[in-house]
């Protein structure tokens with residue numbers, strides 16, 4: 044049982060052809076739902092914190108809840124900064140005890156991304172913290188930057204980028220995007236790019252952002268009980284499974300947690316109109332998150348017993 048970096052997790056995941064789930068955390072119920080599922084499956088996990096979550100909950104609240112989760116469950120947990128924008132934020136979370144940071148320089152040009160990422164890597168490695176970087180741009184809104192089209196990661200650039208920066212893992216763009224509306228038509232991912240990067244960087248862990256599957260059941264439940272979420276579509280489970288068997292070692296999911304939580308809350312409150320005890324409705328949300336994460340481990344990630 045420990046607070047760990049992702050180093051050993053990724054080594055085992057790569058060899059075992061599975062991936063580790065990286066779930067965004069914002070409050071206690073999300074943390075508990077996720078780690079209870081991981082405990083029940085004996086799975087390692089990454090809990091990741093966006094700058095929005097840092098603002099909402101604060102690094103110390105989140106870190107102390109994660110410490111409690113480790114104590115309670117005994118599972119291996121890495122605490123990771125998601126889409127870190129600058130060195131200042133990186134310094135702040137390392138100070139709070141995070142074991143892994145992402146620097147997202149994907150919206151800079153290649154040379155600037157290399158330079159800034161290298162600076163973060165030097166700072167983090169000197170403190171025993173690992174670094175995820177990003178190359179290529181996901182379509183949609185990312186880090187407050189809107190991109191109409193995917194800018195797929197070029198395998199040549201990926202190899203050069205990893206060699207020059209020394210980053211520990213790399214997020215690539217192969218057609219996924221953030222949020223609940225990933226594809227207008229038939230879902231398609233560029234597996235040829237992932238395959239080539241995997242061949243050119245053997246043993247190197249690749250990260251897939253925007254990897255929520257968007258449960259149609261959760262969307263339907265939201266809509267049945269007062270929601271208005273139209274045309275939501277995620278990455279098909281089989282594609283995520285395939286990516287996990289390839290070089291992808293970290294699968295990022297936030298939207299799926301949001302949908303599970305919202306569906307459970309809407310349903311509970313609609314069906315129990317006289318109830319106003321937060322422990323009842325937040326408890327229902329926590330339970331739904333746990334069920335979601337257990338299904339992820341079983342059907343998508345393949346990370347059960349990764350603690351053994």
Ligand SMILES: O=C(CO)COP(=O)(O)O
Pocket residue numbers: 067125126220221222223251252253254255256295296297298299
């Ligand atoms: O990539 C993510 C966080 O970095 C989350 O992606 P989703 O929006 O698909 O859940």
Ligand SMILES: O=C[C@H](O)COP(=O)(O)O
Pocket residue numbers: 067093094095096125126221297298
């Ligand atoms: O990549 C983005 C994550 O889904 C986090 O979203 P957020 O910035 O709204 O917390």
Ligand SMILES: [Zn+2]
Pocket residue numbers: 126147149150177181185186
């Ligand atoms: Zn980005």
Ligand SMILES: [Zn+2]
Pocket residue numbers: 126221252253295
């Ligand atoms: Zn992301």
